[in-house]
Amino acid sequence: MQISPPKHLAPFIRHYIFLENSERDIRNLRLFTDGSSGLILSGDINLYSGISEDRMPLSFFYGTLNGYKDFFSKGKFSLIAIVFQPYFLNVLLKTSAKEIRNHIVSAEDILKDKLKVFQEKLFKKTNPLTIINELNIFFTEFLSKTMSTDHNVIVATQQYILQNRGLVSSKDLEKFTGYSERHLERKFEFHMGISPKKYGNITRLHYFLSLINKGIDDKSMTMLSYEAGYSDQSHLIREFKNNIGLTPKQYLKTENKMAVNFIEL
Secondary structure (H helix, E strand, O other), rough: EEOOOOOHHHHOOOEEEEEEEEOOOOOEEEOOOOOOOOOEEEEOOEEEOOOOOOEEEOOOOEEEOOOOEEEOOOOOOEEEEEHHHHOOHHHOOOOOOOOOOEEEHHHHOOOOOOOOHHHHHOOOOOHHHHHHHHEEEEEEEEOOOOOOOOHHHHHHHHHHHHHHOOOHHHHHHHHHHHOOOOHHHHHHHHHHOOOHHHHHHHHHHHHHHHHHHHOHHHHHHHHHHHHHHOOOOOHHHHHHHHHOOOOOHHHHHHHEEEEEOOEEO
């Protein structure tokens, strides 16, 4: 279940996703980059790193990913993923997004017990729509009413990249912002955790995902890759493997796509 935030929060939160697993079996999960950061909120999840096998906090922030992270879960769970606009974690945590890129940060370490009430309601199986409405109030109260000039530039540039489906050059961005390539890159990495070029590549990849998720046959894969701006199949496959860890055909065969960038392996 994917829920949009109210209009005044849309510049900061892309959407909420409620996920629930009623099975007790171990499940292998992969979160791959969509250029965003976010917050995973749960009251009962037994989630572990797919590499170190360390147990994840009940609730945690994740920084913008360069590629993907693997997890595995044990037993039943329910969670709410709050998918942020890429720059919101910088506003929320008041730190450089570059410093927390690819990192997991315990929500308790940052917000103490401010999320405990939401965790308890998830544990008690409260209607997720009720919890999401209360989260809207929480984030509305948290946000300051003003944003810095830098922040406004980053938001406008992000939207420019999205509108052009990631197909923008450094010259295009210099003309749009009035900043040099290196200056804009520093600002982007501070606010969003990644460079404009990397964000453009992710945007193009997700546009391609939106095309193939509509249902295609093998013959149209090449045509759609050209439509998304890929010059050849090897370039597309390389981007797919770097960001998702799968080839396009392997991704299409993945049965349980729990969210646009969250799949069960």
